[in-house]
Amino acid sequence: MPFIYRNLLLTPNDAEETLPALLAAKLSVTLSSLQNVRIIRKGIDARKKPQIKIVYTLSFSADNLVQSRLGTDPALEWFDEIVHQTPQQLQSSQRIVIVGSGPAGLFAALRLAEYGLAATIVERGEPVEQRALSVQRFWKDGILDPESNVQFGEGGAGTFSDGKLTCRSKDRLVPWVLDKLATFGAQPEIRYLAKPHIGTDRLRTVISAIRRELQDKGFIFRFGCRMTDLSIANGRLSAVILNDSEEIRCDHLILASGHSARDTFEMLERLNVPLQRKPFAMGLRVEHPQELINTIQYGSQKQPNLPAADYAVAWNSSSSGRSAYSFCMCPGGVVVGGASEAGGVVTNGMSGQLRNSPYANSALVVNVREDDFDGPGSLAGVRLQRKWEQRAFELGGGGYRAPAQNLLGFLGLPGKGAARTSYRPGICETELDTVLPPFIIDTLREGITDFGRKLRGFVTAEATLIGIESRTSSPVRVLRDSCFESVGVKGLYPVGEGAGYAGGIMSSAVDGIKVADSIAERLKT
Numbered sequence: 003m004p005f006i007y008r009n010l011l012l013t014p015n016d017a018e019e020t021l022p023a024l025l026a027a028k029l030s031v032t033l034s035s036l037q038n039v040r041i042i043r044k045g046i047d048a049r050k051k052p053q054i055k056i057v058y059t060l061s062f063s064a065d066n067l068v069q070s071r072l073g074t075d076p077a078l079e080w081f082d083e084i085v086h087q088t089p090q091q092l093q094s095s096q097r098i099v100i101v102g103s104g105p106a107g108l109f110a111a112l113r114l115a116e117y118g119l120a121a122t123i124v125e126r127g128e129p130v131e132q133r134a135l136s137v138q139r140f141w142k143d144g145i146l147d148p149e150s151n152v153q154f155g156e157g158g159a160g161t162f163s164d165g166k167l168t169c170r171s172k173d174r175l176v177p178w179v180l181d182k183l184a185t186f187g188a189q190p191e192i193r194y195l196a197k198p199h200i201g202t203d204r205l206r207t208v209i210s211a212i213r214r215e216l217q218d219k220g221f222i223f224r225f226g227c228r229m230t231d232l233s234i235a236n237g238r239l240s241a242v243i244l245n246d247s248e249e250i251r252c253d254h255l256i257l258a259s260g261h262s263a264r265d266t267f268e269m270l271e272r273l274n275v276p277l278q279r280k281p282f283a284m285g286l287r288v289e290h291p292q293e294l295i296n297t298i299q300y301g302s303q304k305q306p307n308l309p310a311a312d313y314a315v316a317w318n319s320s321s322s323g324r325s326a327y328s329f330c331m332c333p334g335g336v337v338v339g340g341a342s343e344a345g346g347v348v349t350n351g352m353s354g355q356l357r358n359s360p361y362a363n364s365a366l367v368v369n370v371r372e373d374d375f376d377g378p379g380s381l382a383g384v385r386l387q388r389k390w391e392q393r394a395f396e397l398g399g400g401g402y403r404a405p406a407q408n409l410l411g412f413l414g415l416p417g418k419g420a421a422r423t424s425y426r427p428g429i430c431e432t433e434l435d436t437v438l439p440p441f442i443i444d445t446l447r448e449g450i451t452d453f454g455r456k457l458r459g460f461v462t463a464e465a466t467l468i469g470i471e472s473r474t475s476s477p478v479r480v481l482r483d484s485c486f487e488s489v490g491v492k493g494l495y496p497v498g499e500g501a502g503y504a505g506g507i508m509s510s511a512v513d514g515i516k517v518a519d520s521i522a523e524r525l526k527t
């Protein structure tokens with residue numbers, strides 16, 4: 003019989019090998035009566051600092067004696083294990099094209115491969131190995147490749163981030179995504195960690211392994227190819243145009259172009275594909291010494307056997323209705339340039355697998371409503387992003403240097419020091435009052451003051467703010483129906499973060515899988 007047992011506690015210094023014995027003691031059974039004991043959830047309880055606890059949920063099999071305890075021990079439950087069934091194999095002459103090789107596009111492809119189907123994957127950027135060199139050149143010398151950068155290229159924008167796999171969704175596809183990532187080289191523990199991450203360094207090897215697997219199954223990768231137009235007749239897609247010249251016939255197009263493909267949004271608008279503008283968020287990156295964050299969260303500097311500490315904070319203004327909150331927090335990471343257009347500065351956070359940088363960083367952002375946009379139209383949010391990215395470029399003095407300011411100076415408090423940051427390509431120290439709209443600056447000041455009350459030590463001369471964080475999510479939604487197909491163009495399937503239906507690696511991957519399932523269902527008939 004499969005069971006789970008929740009809330010088993012160890013200290014950071016206890017060996018996980020003792021968990022089966024602890025479980026047997028909790029159940030008042032012999033250790034030999036438990037089989038297949040494994041961890042299915044692991045988290046950290048740091049509420050009583052510095053007495054940190056590691057919290058586990060275990061799955062196991064046992065005899066009827068354990069079953070008789072169901073209902074009397076609230077920590078004991080049946081285990082409804084998700085078993086993935088291999089889909090029905092399909093054969094079809096219909097042509098499938100995937101535009102974009104981020105998590106939505108790659109996991110749509112992996113799912114199609116399970117059906118025995120194949121597709122052509124079109125990616126404007128470079129393979130991840132060459133892309134990494136282009137990105138490093140940008141960070142070192144400020145030389146931007148507008149087609150292959152932190153936003154564009156194999157693996158998508160998440161390739162140069164923390165590789166976070168947290169997801170609010172309880173979708174039953176989430177374990178499948180985690181298992182696939184582990185199969186292709188991610189750390190096995192991502193399957194059960196409460197806050198799993200891969201790290202940008204390891205994520206690149208995972209992406210390369212996925213590409214090789216798909217190529218072995220007949221998928222064709224077209225790197226350095228940008229979708230520039232669509233052929234649409236009588237409301238149905240018939241072909242994709244690449245680089246303004248090459249036509250690829252297409253019956254089903256999975257559009258997974260990412261949240262920064264502004265030229266793609268403009269093309270869709272020109273073709274009268276139904277779009278809708280949507281709210282998003284903008285703000286600044288904040289960077290602290292990691293040891294300070296460890297002290298705040300754990301009650302002391304990093305303890306042995308505990309990861310670099312993270313945090314999540316939020317504040318709501320009763321007067322304006324605005325919110326300030328942390329986003330994409332990167333423990334043991336660095337702040338990097340994420341521009342994809344000439345003359346604009348974009349910041350991003352990035353961590354390696356070990357999260358062993360001496361810095362911690364996070365975006366601190368404010369919600370941007372539709373009435374904040376620059377004028378009417380579905381692309382008004384894009385215009386707003388671009389305007390303030392160009393302003394940040396101006397204040398940074400060119401060369402994609404970012405404007406930065408000591409946190410105390412930003413708040414107008416005494417004791418400010420120099421702006422110190424890991425940001426590449428470099429910073430220009432300046433006041434940040436005009437780097438974003440006043441409503442964002444004002445809300446951030448109030449929010450950060452509140453964060454300092456919640457996290458004692460957060461407001462410090464050791465912290466630096468870097469601008470700007472503008473690519474939190476897509477400012478556009480490509481409208482689709484319940485079958486994931488565009489409401490205006492048959493055969494077009496908008497998917498993932500760029501289409502406005504996901505936020506992050508996991509939700510984008512799940513969205514891609516569901517689109518692939520929808521296409522497969524159509525091919526069965």
